Amino acid sequence: MTFQTNDGPVHALRNVDLEIEKGEFVSFIGPSGCGKTTFLRCIAGLETPTGGTLTVNGMSPDAARQARAYGYVFQAAGLYPWRTIAGNVQLPLEIMGFPKAERQERVERVLSLVDLEGFGGKYPWQLSGGMQQRASIARALAFDADILLMDEPFGALDEIVRDRLNEELLGLWGRTGKTIAFVTHSIPEAVFLSTKIVVMSPRPGRITDVIESSLPKERPLDIRDSAEFIEIAHRVREGLRAGHEI
Numbered sequence: 001m002t003f004q005t006n007d008g009p010v011h012a013l014r015n016v017d018l019e020i021e022k023g024e025f026v027s028f029i030g031p032s033g034c035g036k037t038t039f040l041r042c043i044a045g046l047e048t049p050t051g052g053t054l055t056v057n058g059m060s061p062d063a064a065r066q067a068r069a070y071g072y073v074f075q076a077a078g079l080y081p082w083r084t085i086a087g088n089v090q091l092p093l094e095i096m097g098f099p100k101a102e103r104q105e106r107v108e109r110v111l112s113l114v115d116l117e118g119f120g121g122k123y124p125w126q127l128s129g130g131m132q133q134r135a136s137i138a139r140a141l142a143f144d145a146d147i148l149l150m151d152e153p154f155g156a157l158d159e160i161v162r163d164r165l166n167e168e169l170l171g172l173w174g175r176t177g178k179t180i181a182f183v184t185h186s187i188p189e190a191v192f193l194s195t196k197i198v199v200m201s202p203r204p205g206r207i208t209d210v211i212e213s214s215l216p217k218e219r220p221l222d223i224r225d226s227a228e229f230i231e232i233a234h235r236v237r238e239g240l241r242a243g244h245e246i
């Protein structure tokens with residue numbers, strides 16, 4: 001993926017070769033500017049790769065977007081302040097023309113999935129940052145896409161809230177069987193959440209390591225103290241270091 005800019009071409013991604021299986025939880029980790037967001041945007045059909053091939057559910061990213069294959073969660077919750085939480089969550093459903101009764105039923109279901117039952121009538125400013133981020137996840141789940149693309153959704157939250165949301169996200173992934181592609185800067189977050197960790201190097205962004213996690217699917221927070229966890233974290237760190245030396 002090369003961007004043409006006034007200062008010449010920017011090679012954002014090069015020789016990226018990756019397969020994500022249905023139901024996987026894949027994290028992308030790498031230094032700032034290595035193309036993590038660009039990669040998610042390519043999957044989402046928001047950028048068109050200048051070379052290579054990319055398919056999502058066997059379709060072009062554009063066709064997959066039209067088939068509502070994914071929900072996208074951004075770093076900032078991005079909720080409209082003049083809409084209630086329920087109003088925000090059902091916005092994509094309104095745009096897609098879902099009937100009112102079905103919208104209500106879906107909003108209730110996804111708010112309960114993210115542990116926000118009873119908060120539908122509140123406004124975003126009445127919720128904590130963590131709750132707002134959960135609402136934005138609910139919004140991405142509302143139309144029941146198979147794939148969740150998450151771009152550093154918890155990056156702006158403090159560590160305690162982040163830990164809780166990590167646990168909740170794992171629970172949600174286990175219950176729903178979604179395929180999740182998750183961008184993060186945090187090694188512990190990547191190791192805790194993922195079945196596969198993709199380590200990337202700086203510009204032009206390349207993949208320096210793909211780590212299949214050996215951790216069990218059920219993961220209490222204290223798994224982070226286990227030897228296995230520490231070993232995987234070490235390998236991620238090595239991959240990041242190797243990327244800098246290329």
Ligand SMILES: Nc1ncnc2c1ncn2[C@@H]1O[C@H](COP(=O)(O)OP(=O)(O)OP(=O)(O)O)[C@@H](O)[C@H]1O
Pocket residue numbers: 003004005010011012030031032033034035036037038039203
């Ligand atoms: N629309 C664009 N036009 C020109 N260059 C771009 C564009 N989008 C991204 N880039 C460049 O591509 C590279 C990768 O950017 P990207 O935002 O994907 O990195 P990132 O790994 O997500 O970074 P961060 O961790 O800081 O969010 C950067 O050098 C960026 O400046």
